[in-house]
Amino acid sequence: MSATHQSRRLVLSLYKDLLREGSKFSAYNFRMYALRRTRDAFKENKSITDGTLLQKSILEAKENLEIIRRQVIIGHLYQADKLIIEK
Amino acid sequence: MNLSILRLGITNNFFRQTRISQSVLYCRYSSSGNQKLQQFNIRDEVPDGRPLYLDAQATTSLDPRVLDTMMPFLTNFYGNPHSRTHYYGWETETAVEKARSDIANLIGADPKEIIFTSGATESNNIAVKGVGRFYGAKKKHIITTQTEHKCVLDSCRALEGEGFKITYLPVDKSGLISLEALDKAITPETSLVSIMAVNNEIGVKQPMADIGKLCRSKKVFFHTDAAQAVGKIPLNVNDMNIDLMSISGHKIYGPKGIGAIYIRRRPRVRVEAIQSGGGQERGIRSGTLPAPLVVGLGRACEIAQKEMAYDHKRIEYLSKRLIDGIMGQLEHVVRNGDPETSYPGCVNLSFAFVEGESLLMALKDVALSSGSACTSASLEPSYVLRAIGTDEDLAHSSIRFGLGRFTTDEEVDYTIDKTVKHVSRLREMSPLWEMVQEGIDIKTIQWSQH
Missing domain, CATH: 3.90.1150.10 (Aspartate Aminotransferase, domain 1)
Known part of the structure; x- marks a missing residue:
């Protein structure tokens, strides 16, 4: 019981981290994609109960979080003007 | 001096006239x-x-996940993947081979059947000219369609100059070729049928599996330019009997300047290399592999398959x-x-x-x-x-x-x-x-x- 409780908390915090980091993309299209894809992926995997599958998904989310963090930095180094619909 | 005043006068007059014509347009609106x-x-x-x-x-655009995979190979991992004598070469080679198998997985091929090129244009050149010329002594006929990409049509034109006969199949109103017309066009002289998977202008998908089946039954090689299709629609070279396939990196959120060609090994398709050199890529495409781009293409294919x-x-x-x-x-x-x-x-x-x-x-x-x-x-x-x-x-x-x-x-x-x-x-x-x-x-x- 406590194991599932723990993983539940981990999944929730990963979800929040991914959304928070994803929203930092300076490029509009990447930002929107990161937010949309994160929400859809968590919705899609909501009903995962299988332990190994859950661990696999958590690992993947962690990797993606790291990618987003690095790519947000690169994006900020070479920023472009905002898109016309952002203004 | 006088001349410049005159010129100025003309310009002013010209502007005035433009303004008048504009106001006429405004009247039309109102x-x-x-x-x-x-x-x-x-x-x-x-x-x-x-x-x-x-x-x-x-x-x-380059997918940030692809760039993330490429970055190490643009910075610290700069070895030549063909260097067999040291660690720098080995680590790059490992990454290149992983990319090769990711591409192969996406289209149901064997990694050995993937050759890296500079893009789909080069792949199409290798396929059309390479197959045409290799079998050219006995077979001097190639079939393609009127709606192919310029690089396929132009490669065919080049072969026409070398004495080849090319059939440009027409398409119907919807953009599809007729299998009957293809069947009729194939002769014992035909070495290759080249038909694109998804058209770059109108997006029409040709019936790959049917064309592949027909070509296989007639023992003619089937090449498809799948630059717009790979990673977007399911493609399997074995189910669809595809013998050669052109792939592009920058159409699937990968880097520009990289592509690949799938060339079937069983039954073996042989091509005459266009580029001479060190014999990399099984002698089909000499030249040092651009490891960062190759790794990027592999990652783009991996993501495309998953997504x-x-x-x-x-x-x-x-x-x-x-x-x-x-x-x-x-x-x-x-x-x-x-x-x-x-x-x-x-x-x-x-x-x-x-x-x-x-x-x-x-x-x-x-x-x-x-x-x-x-x-x-x-x-x-x-x-x-x-x-x-x-x-x-x-x-x-x-x-x-x-x-x-x-x-x-x-x-x-x-x-x-x-x-x-x-x-x-x-x-x-x-x-x-x-x-x-x-x-x-x-x-x-x-x-x-x-």
């Missing part, structure tokens, strides 16, 4: 009674911010939104290419009574194209549209909307609004449109010869 159109002046429309990108068939269903569903939704949005508000809009057998991310629309280039100019805050990027500098109507029998006037009024992984709902909505606004505005200026509104059938008019 006579139509549309308040919104009355105030429009294209010069006042200075875009505030970068345009939206809706040209996914020309190229796609194919998600992306396809999303693009289908956006495509429907775009088409319904435009067609719901404008009449006399024609979709080019069969909607049933098309890739939804490529929407080619003709706006009757509007000149395509004028519309593209007006829609400068959306990056769009009237057809392929290679021919976008010319005002000639697209040969693909002519091949599917589009009327000359409609071929001149076509716009291609390219939707991709990173396109948002807001971008589509903005594009719909702007398209509807400018098509209506340009039509208000057209005397032809006025005549249509009065119920005159334009096609029945006998225009005087001049």
Whole structure:
């Protein structure tokens, strides 16, 4: 019981981290994609109960979080003007 | 001195005249009674911010996940993958081979059957010229279609100069080839059939499996230019009996300047190399592999495979939104290419009574194209549209909307609004449109010869 409780908390915090980091993309299209894809992926995997599958998904989310963090930095180094619909 | 004053005078006069003609245009607007159109002046429309990108068939942005995989090979891991004597070479080679198998996985091939090239153009050259020339002593006939990409058509032209016979299959109104016509065109002389999977201008998907089956039964090699199809629709070289396949990196959110060609090993397809050199890539494509690009292409394929269903569903939704949005508000809009057998991310629309280039100019805050990027500098109507029998006037009024992984709902909505606004505005200026509104059938008019 406590194991599932723990993983539940981990999944929730990963979800929040991914959304928070994803929203930092300076490029509009990447930002929107990161937010949309994160929400859809968590919705899609909501009903995962299988332990190994859950661990696999958590690992993947962690990797993606790291990618987003690095790519947000690169994006900020070479920023472009905002898109016309952002203004 | 006098001369310059004179010149100045002319310029001033010219400007005055332009202004007059503009005010005439304004009168036209107000006579139509549309308040919104009355105030429009294209010069006042200075875009505030970068345009939206809706040209996914020309190229796609690099997926941040792909760049993330490439970065180490652009910085610390700079070894030559062909160096067999040291660690730097080995680590790069490992990454290159992983990329090779990721590409192979996506199309159901064996990694040994993947050859890296500089892009789909080079792959198409290797396929058409390579197969043609290798078997050229006995077989001097190649079949392709009228709607192929320029690089396939041009490779065929080059072979024609070498004494080859080329059959350019016509397509029907929907853009599809006829299997019967293909069957009839194949002779014992035929070495290769080259037909693209998804058309770059109208998005039409050819029946790959049927063509593959026919070619295999006739013992003719089947090459497909799948630059617009790989990673977007499911493709399997074994199920579809494809012998050669061209792949491009920058159409699937990978880096530019990299592509691959799949060349079947069993039954073996042999090609004459175009480039001579150190014999890399089994001697088919000499030259040091650009490891960062190769790794990027591999990662792009890996992501495409994983995300194919998600992306396809999303693009289908956006495509429907775009088409319904435009067609719901404008009449006399024609979709080019069969909607049933098309890739939804490529929407080619003709706006009757509007000149395509004028519309593209007006829609400068959306990056769009009237057809392929290679021919976008010319005002000639697209040969693909002519091949599917589009009327000359409609071929001149076509716009291609390219939707991709990173396109948002807001971008589509903005594009719909702007398209509807400018098509209506340009039509208000057209005397032809006025005549249509009065119920005159334009096609029945006998225009005087001049």
